[in-house]
Amino acid sequence: MTSATAVAGTNIALVKYWGKRDEALNLPATGSLSLTLDRLGTRTRVAFDGGTGTRDRVTLDGAPADPKVSARVSAFLDRVRARAGIDRAATVVTDNSVPTASGLASSASGFAALALAATRAAGLDLPPAELSALARLGSGSAARSIFGGFVEMARGARADGSDAIAHPLEAEPRDPWEVRLIVAITAAGAKAIGSTAAMTHTARTSPFYAAWIAGVDADLAAARSAIAGRDLGALGVVAERSALRMHATAMAADPPIVYWNPATIAALARVRALRDESPATPAFFTIDAGPHVKVLCGAADAERVAAALAGVPGVLRTLIAAPGPGARIAEAA
Ligand code: 2P0
Numbered sequence: 027m028t029s030a031t032a033v034a035g036t037n038i039a040l041v042k043y044w045g046k047r048d049e050a051l052n053l054p055a056t057g058s059l060s061l062t063l064d065r066l067g068t069r070t071r072v073a074f075d076g077g078t079g080t081r082d083r084v085t086l087d088g089a090p091a092d093p094k095v096s097a098r099v100s101a102f103l104d105r106v107r108a109r110a111g112i113d114r115a116a117t118v119v120t121d122n123s124v125p126t127a128s129g130l131a132s133s134a135s136g137f138a139a140l141a142l143a144a145t146r147a148a149g150l151d152l153p154p155a156e157l158s159a160l161a162r163l164g165s166g167s168a169a170r171s172i173f174g175g176f177v178e179m180a181r182g183a184r185a186d187g188s189d190a191i192a193h194p195l196e197a198e199p200r201d202p203w204e205v206r207l208i209v210a211i212t213a214a215g216a217k218a219i220g221s222t223a224a225m226t227h228t229a230r231t232s233p234f235y236a237a238w239i240a241g242v243d244a245d246l247a248a249a250r251s252a253i254a255g256r257d258l259g260a261l262g263v264v265a266e267r268s269a270l271r272m273h274a275t276a277m278a279a280d281p282p283i284v285y286w287n288p289a290t291i292a293a294l295a296r297v298r299a300l301r302d303e304s305p306a307t308p309a310f311f312t313i314d315a316g317p318h319v320k321v322l323c324g325a326a327d328a329e330r331v332a333a334a335l336a337g338v339p340g341v342l343r344t345l346i347a348a349p350g351p352g353a354r355i356a357e358a359a
Contacts, residue, residue, distance in 0.1 A: 289340025
């Protein structure tokens with residue numbers, strides 16, 4: 027029996043991915059740019075031990091995974107089995123440190139950890155770029171969690187997706203940029219509509235979709251240059267613009283997709299107020315496919331920003347995350 031355990035941190039996109047150019051190969055319609063986090067992640071153990079007869083056995087957060095999740099995991103494992111030339115069913119045990127399907131990006135860390143654990147358990151040792159392309163087949167955002175820190179995902183141009191991969195923007199810098207991401211949780215439970223269905227629906231029905239896609243390259247260029255210059259204000263402006271445009275595009279779908287709740291809006295207002303106060307606190311929001319608000323700020327301001335967000339009516343809890351490493355092996359047996 028071969029098994030491997032991998033861990034991966036989630037990532038939060040500062041330039042969002044919202045739309046595919048190929049649904050079968052899960053190829054993004056645009057590039058995206060994100061920050062991998064040190065907490066909020068997934069630990070996954072894969073053993074090609076025969077599962078339960080011909081079927082994979084998938085345990086998620088201590089309970090048997092629901093059939094949809096199991097099917098998605100099995101489809102992913104089928105690709106790994108085909109590549110490794112094995113046909114044994116697997117036992118997969120996966121634990122998230124974030125609520126699954128809540129808009130806190132558990133599919134990103136989930137498929138990054140699964141890609142690494144499954145390939146190692148199958149006897150494959152893929153270079154990171156290939157691992158990123160493989161993780162993308164499970165979930166687009168997972169391609170980014172293979173790498174640590176600031177990461178850019180390429181749209182790619184090839185039909186087979188071999189160039190739709192992520193790469194780190196700062197290869198293990200000696201003096202890493204000390205930013206923090208404050209997560210303000212504004213609701214309990216799973217989101218109303220998953221990202222995959224929501225972005226497909228947006229692409230098909232939103233009159234703003236073409237304009238959204240047309241604007242992403244400029245946001246990527248601006249974000250890249252802000253990161254190279256360690257300019258938090260410039261990066262924050264891009265992050266807020268990208269998130270608001272993504273949500274505006276989804277809200278314009280027919281029927282509309284609205285992820286926000288009253289606390290989401292209140293948290294945005296609080297972030298703007300932090301910037302307007304004297305002394306000003308540079309802090310900038312982003313929002314994923316859910317109601318939670320994530321706020322980018324400097325490390326020295328993290329506690330103050332978290333306290334301000336914790337005081338917003340409807341914010342249930344906050345946590346402070348720092349840049350984290352890419353997917354890695356936790357143990358192998
Ligand atoms: C992002 N999100 O860039 C965007 C912003 C959520 C909002 O990537 O269909 O779960 O599995 O490729 O990766 C969430 O989408 O979608 C996502 P699939 P995924 O982080």
